[in-house]
Amino acid sequence: MTLRLFIPADAGALAVGAEEVAAAIGAAAARRKVVVEIVRTGSRGLYWLEPMVELETPAGRVVYGPVAASDADALLGAILADGAHKLRLGPTEDIPWLKRQTRLTFARCGVVDPRSLADYRAHGGYKGLERALAAGAEAVVEEVVQSGLRGRGGAGFPTGIKWRTVAQTQAPQKYVVCNADEGDSGTFADRMIMEGDPFVLIEGMTIAAIAVGATKGYVYIRSEYPHSVATMETAIAAARRDGVLGKRVADSAYAFDMEVRVGAGAYVCGEETSLLDSLEGKRGLVRAKPPLPAHKGLFGRPTVINNVLSFASVPIIMDKGAALYRDFGMGKSRGTMPIQLAGNIKHGGLFETAFGVTLGELVDDIGGGTRSGRPVRAVQVGGPLGAYFPRALFDTPFDYEAFAARDGLIGHGGIVVFDDTVDMAKQARFAMEFCAIESCGKCTPCRVGSTRGMEVIDRIIGGENRAANIALLEDLCHTLKFGSLCALGGFTPYPVMSALTHFPEDFAAPPRLQAAE
Amino acid sequence: MHQDSRNLHRVPWDKEIALERIREQLDREGPLLPVLHALQDEFGYIEEAAEPLIAEALNITRAEVHGVVTFYHDFRREPAGRHVLKLCRAEACQAAGGDPLALRAEARLGVPMGETAADGSVTLEPVYCLGLCALAPSAMLDGRVVARLDETRLDALLAEAQQ
Numbered sequence: 001m002t003l004r005l006f007i008p009a010d011a012g013a014l015a016v017g018a019e020e021v022a023a024a025i026g027a028a029a030a031r032r033k034v035v036v037e038i039v040r041t042g043s044r045g046l047y048w049l050e051p052m053v054e055l056e057t058p059a060g061r062v063v064y065g066p067v068a069a070s071d072a073d074a075l076l077g078a079i080l081a082d083g084a085h086k087l088r089l090g091p092t093e094d095i096p097w098l099k100r101q102t103r104l105t106f107a108r109c110g111v112v113d114p115r116s117l118a119d120y121r122a123h124g125g126y127k128g129l130e131r132a133l134a135a136g137a138e139a140v141v142e143e144v145v146q147s148g149l150r151g152r153g154g155a156g157f158p159t160g161i162k163w164r165t166v167a168q169t170q171a172p173q174k175y176v177v178c179n180a181d182e183g184d185s186g187t188f189a190d191r192m193i194m195e196g197d198p199f200v201l202i203e204g205m206t207i208a209a210i211a212v213g214a215t216k217g218y219v220y221i222r223s224e225y226p227h228s229v230a231t232m233e234t235a236i237a238a239a240r241r242d243g244v245l246g247k248r249v250a251d252s253a254y255a256f257d258m259e260v261r262v263g264a265g266a267y268v269c270g271e272e273t274s275l276l277d278s279l280e281g282k283r284g285l286v287r288a289k290p291p292l293p294a295h296k297g298l299f300g301r302p303t304v305i306n307n308v309l310s311f312a313s314v315p316i317i318m319d320k321g322a323a324l325y326r327d328f329g330m331g332k333s334r335g336t337m338p339i340q341l342a343g344n345i346k347h348g349g350l351f352e353t354a355f356g357v358t359l360g361e362l363v364d365d366i367g368g369g370t371r372s373g374r375p376v377r378a379v380q381v382g383g384p385l386g387a388y389f390p391r392a393l394f395d396t397p398f399d400y401e402a403f404a405a406r407d408g409l410i411g412h413g414g415i416v417v418f419d420d421t422v423d424m425a426k427q428a429r430f431a432m433e434f435c436a437i438e439s440c441g442k443c444t445p446c447r448v449g450s451t452r453g454m455e456v457i458d459r460i461i462g463g464e465n466r467a468a469n470i471a472l473l474e475d476l477c478h479t480l481k482f483g484s485l486c487a488l489g490g491f492t493p494y495p496v497m498s499a500l501t502h503f504p505e506d507f508a509a510p511p512r513l514q515a516a517e
Numbered sequence: 518m519h520q521d522s523r524n525l526h527r528v529p530w531d532k533e534i535a536l537e538r539i540r541e542q543l544d545r546e547g548p549l550l551p552v553l554h555a556l557q558d559e560f561g562y563i564e565e566a567a568e569p570l571i572a573e574a575l576n577i578t579r580a581e582v583h584g585v586v587t588f589y590h591d592f593r594r595e596p597a598g599r600h601v602l603k604l605c606r607a608e609a610c611q612a613a614g615g616d617p618l619a620l621r622a623e624a625r626l627g628v629p630m631g632e633t634a635a636d637g638s639v640t641l642e643p644v645y646c647l648g649l650c651a652l653a654p655s656a657m658l659d660g661r662v663v664a665r666l667d668e669t670r671l672d673a674l675l676a677e678a679q680q
Contacts, residue, residue, distance in 0.1 A: 011647075011662050012652055012664065015662040016664050047652050183645065185607030185610070186609045191648040223591050224647050227662075262550070263589075263591075264589035265644075266588065266589050266590060267645060278550065280547040281550055282549070282581075282585065283585050342612075342651050342653065343609040343613055343653060344653075345651070348651030348652065350651075372614075384645075414650065416608045416612055417612060
């Protein structure tokens, strides 16, 4: 009898001991002289249960977690007996946290072997490309437009419209670039896709290339994600061997190949024009728009540049049709959003669901409140440039326009939870500090304004001319918002002003006392 | 970053090896970042003498090369310690108790954030997000990720970094 087990090799699972668990189970199996096949998957995204160990049974997978290396021997013994063990959580798909989700983009993540193209195909992979090749370039663009898919990187620009612009621009060379510079704190969805289902990204980029007439693609991955770099490179090599990348994509007349490029620790390179400069081998300076990357992008050529999640959503849209995707969501936010619950949270992880779920449901109900057990005081939505929301705004539905209406943004879908020990003046100061550290230096409001912002907040916290300095901070934020070249300077006012607006008591001297641990 | 995992096995600066590493990247489009990564993988930092070699090979000015080396946080201009410990200092880790852990690391190692211990054992650096935000606070020691840090887990990392 061969036992088939699944243990994630995703960076999150590895960071809490998945490698040691896999080794311990292997050793325990050798001692017991039983044959165990351990498949290393991505993560299901239920991070508070990692490391998880799943067992293949005739009725589907059964999950145990969180497993420590010291549990391995007893766990294997239990599996060989009747399966009962204190860490047994039952059938994976029946875990309520997973069952409540609508997994379209993340359907395979944590399920398949990310290094196996055969496994990807066995789980529905490359059906989207097949349909795209049959339908032709124009029909693909139309399908993506009809799906209502908006750029998942943060700006929310309609993906299909971007593709149409590139398709209609004539040039001897066009590019497809994937922005995998996922630098926002509180986000890890791109990382999960690259480490758990890399072929869906390759397929999505290939479909984009066919749609716009590009022959070369780049995935720009941040250097902080070495596991993603390794998994993507393995997957690209496998796709080349198989012929779904290369001079004749899947035996069609289309040529497309791609490669991974590694960033070098600059947050601003997550901004698309800065990323393009970085890919060209320059300092990651933001470009003034126009021209749009769709007209003059990488090396001055028309370029589709999209986030990992945008490309990864395309294969299912092509496979199942625009209508299926569009039927999820609310208003102008169509489809599903992979929401990432992070920070001081009990049930942290990836929750993919249709737009429209409220912030309160996400934090209190799905997230289970704080891990520290203290009351939730604030949540930052959308990364370091996103607004801090107080409990009073927890009725806000997850939707691009609803968040904008409350002076916030959903960005890349990250939610960072803080308990009542947080000092919001300190968080506001950090937003300015982060902007100062990461500013590319091209425009003055961001380069100089961020440092001045730290100084002004220090004076407010110190009780120096409080009213005048708050007015000065508001004025400075106004300048940053409307005078900066990109979202780094332009959105830094969101965390600063939201902290000041919703938590003014934290800006009064003396600072709040930290609650006792 | 992946190159940190090889910290202990770096070779000393050598012009011929450097030229070889540069040449290997030249058929790529926009080769400067791949070149710099390759050199840092090899030597652990970007030796100043590499800048004119890169400039000549890529047919760009030395100022352009220098500008790129100094723009990106990853590129070192001098060798790091034998170990590199990166502590995540971004919001998700702040929310989960990262601030006191960072202070503890600085105190125990006797090194401020961003510097190398006098005995050359460890370089302590801030990193702004490792993407382990649901398992905060997190760190990376020589390319190995560690999450759900508390004082015990941090102390074990610090002990390893001081070896």
